[in-house]
Amino acid sequence: MGEVAVIIKIMPKSPDVDLEALKVSIKEKLPGTQDMVVEPIGFGLSSLKVAIVVPDAEGTTEEAEATLRGLEGVESAEIVSVTLT
Template structure:
């Protein structure tokens, strides 16, 4: 069994969310390989997190759910996945 690399787009609830605190919360919740900021507009900045998980049923969904449940997260969506 291999691994899957996923990119998750994390949208804060508002432009007022402390992105550094949110990044720390994301890193504490899931095994993040890389995290970057993506300006959206009107002061809102999304985070894109790269996470590698085992290639098993439900693993990417567990990461997505864990990120959705974080404080100050409006949404978390897997936007890309690939086998590694």
């Protein structure tokens, strides 16, 4: 089995969520994190797009998504794309 690159869009609960602190939490919980980009949404709210590499095994992408949803300050986490590396 190989690996897959997953891009997940993370929406914070409010514009007051510290995205830099959230980035640190993400790197601690998901060691396969490759890149994180802040995307402005509007009215002071921004999302994070996170690129991670996980093993190509059943359930690993959903596991990563669930881990991100469990972080403090995260409203939602949605897989945007998955591709083989």
